[in-house]
Amino acid sequence: MAQIFSISIDFNGTTYSFPCSSDQTVLMGAETAGIELPSSCCSGLCTTCASKLHEGKVYQPDAMGIKADLSNEGYALLCVAYPLSDLKLEANQEDALYEAQFGQYQK
Numbered sequence: 791m792a793q794i795f796s797i798s799i800d801f802n803g804t805t806y807s808f809p810c811s812s813d814q815t816v817l818m819g820a821e822t823a824g825i826e827l828p829s830s831c832c833s834g835l836c837t838t839c840a841s842k843l844h845e846g847k848v849y850q851p852d853a854m855g856i857k858a859d860l861s862n863e864g865y866a867l868l869c870v871a872y873p874l875s876d877l878k879l880e881a882n883q884e885d886a887l888y889e890a891q892f893g894q895y896q897k
């Protein structure tokens with residue numbers, strides 16, 4: 791049976807809290823609660839929905855736009871991330887993720 795987790799996400803200086811079922815992506819949970827977070831492809835590729843996890847764990851096997859080690863560091867693609875626990879997150883991490891993934895190739 792699906793579990794319901796509490797999600798708290800910082801986005802543009804505001805902290806939003808909403809419930810998210812374990813069979814729902816975090817992005818879907820936010821949408822259901824009327825919170826519009828950045829998203830585009832909704833299939834784990836473009837990284838528009840990138841966020842950083844400060845607490846909790848997600849399951850995101852389809853997060854192809856993110857390297858495994860960065861996923862282990864807490865980067866999550868919310869359109870394909872299912873909560874495994876209550877979460878504390880920071881949205882709008884597309885640039886930070888890009889820098890973490892590709893920054894070293896540009897210096």
Ligand code: FES
Pocket residue numbers: 828829830831832833834835836837838839840855867868869870
């Ligand atoms: S919206 Fe494109 S990776 Fe999530």
